[in-house]
Amino acid sequence: MSLTPEGAFLFHTYLRTVAIWMDLMDHENTYQTHIPRYILTSPLLFHSVCAFAARYLSLCNSQQLHSTWESVASSHYGEALQLMIRALNSPSHDHIVTATILLSSYEIVSGIASERHRKHLLGQTMLIKYHKLSARSTGEDRANFWIHVRHEIGAALATERPVMLDPMEWGLTWHAEELREDVQGNHVLWILARVLNLIYGEEKQDEASNWEKREGFLQELEDWRKAQLHTFIGIPYGEEDDDGFRKVFFTVTAAAAGTFWYHVTHILLYAEPTLQNEAFVPFIQDQAKCIGDIAVSEFPDELRVFASHGLYYAAKHIEGLGRKARLWGIMNMVEEQLGYSTRPMVRRLQAGVEAGGK
Incomplete structure (x- = not known):
C-alpha cells in the first residue's frame, strides 16, 4: 500500500x-x-x-x-x-x-x-x-x-450483565512454572468473569447457595494471591493525602492491573448487585481504599483506560463524599486526557449520591 x-x-x-x-x-x-x-x-x-x-x-x-x-x-x-x-x-x-x-x-x-x-x-x-x-x-x-475478554468484562460491568463467552469454555490451564505477570493477571480476569456471571446471571439461587458460591470465589482469590510473584505487591510511598489515599508503586504494569482487579472482584462479591451483609462494610472500605491508592498513583495510560469500569465500583461503594469526588475526578481526567468515555459512569455515580446514596 x-x-x-x-x-x-x-x-x-x-x-x-x-x-x-x-x-x-x-x-x-x-x-x-x-x-x-x-x-x-x-x-x-x-x-x-x-x-x-x-x-x-x-x-x-x-x-x-x-x-x-x-x-x-x-x-x-x-x-x-x-x-x-x-x-x-x-x-x-x-x-x-x-x-x-x-x-x-x-x-x-x-x-x-x-x-x-x-x-x-x-x-x-x-x-x-x-x-x-x-x-x-x-x-x-x-x-x-484476551483483549476480547477485557472488552467483555468492560461491557458486563457497564450493563450489569453476564459475559457472553462462557468462562468455563476458555480452555484455561494453569502451571506453576508460568511465572509471568501477564499470565497471572489474566488468571484473575477469569475469576472476575465467572463472578460476573454469578452475580448478574439469570439463574435464580437461594440466598444460602448464592453466598456459598461467593465464599468459594473469595477463597479462590486468596489462593491466587498467595501464588503471585512479588511484583504483584504494591510498594507504598509518600504520605497519605487528605482523603486518606497513599500512592503505591508497581514495577510491572500487568501486575498492577491484576492486583487492581483482585480488589474490584472482592467488592463485587461483597456488595453487588446488593450488599450481602452489613458486616462486610469494613471489608468493602478496605478494598475500595486499595483501589483508590492505585488510582491516585502514577497510573500508566493503558491501566487507566482498562481500570475505569472497576474504579466506578470503588467510587460507588467508598464512604465519604470527598473520597467519591476524588475518584470521580480521576475518571473524568481519563476522558479529558485520553478520550476514553467515562463521563456517563460519573453521572450515574453522582445521580446515586443525589438520590440519597452514601
Whole structure:
C-alpha cells in the first residue's frame, strides 16, 4: 500500500499510544511488534489501525484540531467496515479477528451506545468461537482472545450483565512454572468473569447457595494471591493525602492491573448487585481504599483506560463524599486526557449520591 504523511503519522500515533493499551496484559507486545508487520500489506488492518489512532486523536486533549481528526477517523472506520464485510464473505479471513478487535476498541473509546456496541460485541464473540480462539491459543490469536475478554468484562460491568463467552469454555490451564505477570493477571480476569456471571446471571439461587458460591470465589482469590510473584505487591510511598489515599508503586504494569482487579472482584462479591451483609462494610472500605491508592498513583495510560469500569465500583461503594469526588475526578481526567468515555459512569455515580446514596 502507498503511504501518505497522514497515514505515517497515524501509524506512529498508534504505536506510541493505543497499541500499548492493547498490550496491557501481553508480555509479547503483539500489537506493538507483530501486528505492524502486516499493516502495509493488509488494507483491512491499515484502515482499522488508522481509524483507531485518528479516533484517539479526535478525543484526547493533546490535539487542537479535534474535528479534523474526527472526520479522518470516520472515513477510515467506514472503509474498514466495507473491507471487513467483503472479507467475511470470502474464503480469506486473514487478520479479520484483529481488525474486529481494533474496530471494537474504536467504538469503546468513542462511547458508542452500549446496546449498539453490545450487538457488535456479540458478533465479535461469534467470530472468536468460529476461529476457535481460546486461552490456549498462541501469538496473535492469544492476544486477540484476551483483549476480547477485557472488552467483555468492560461491557458486563457497564450493563450489569453476564459475559457472553462462557468462562468455563476458555480452555484455561494453569502451571506453576508460568511465572509471568501477564499470565497471572489474566488468571484473575477469569475469576472476575465467572463472578460476573454469578452475580448478574439469570439463574435464580437461594440466598444460602448464592453466598456459598461467593465464599468459594473469595477463597479462590486468596489462593491466587498467595501464588503471585512479588511484583504483584504494591510498594507504598509518600504520605497519605487528605482523603486518606497513599500512592503505591508497581514495577510491572500487568501486575498492577491484576492486583487492581483482585480488589474490584472482592467488592463485587461483597456488595453487588446488593450488599450481602452489613458486616462486610469494613471489608468493602478496605478494598475500595486499595483501589483508590492505585488510582491516585502514577497510573500508566493503558491501566487507566482498562481500570475505569472497576474504579466506578470503588467510587460507588467508598464512604465519604470527598473520597467519591476524588475518584470521580480521576475518571473524568481519563476522558479529558485520553478520550476514553467515562463521563456517563460519573453521572450515574453522582445521580446515586443525589438520590440519597452514601
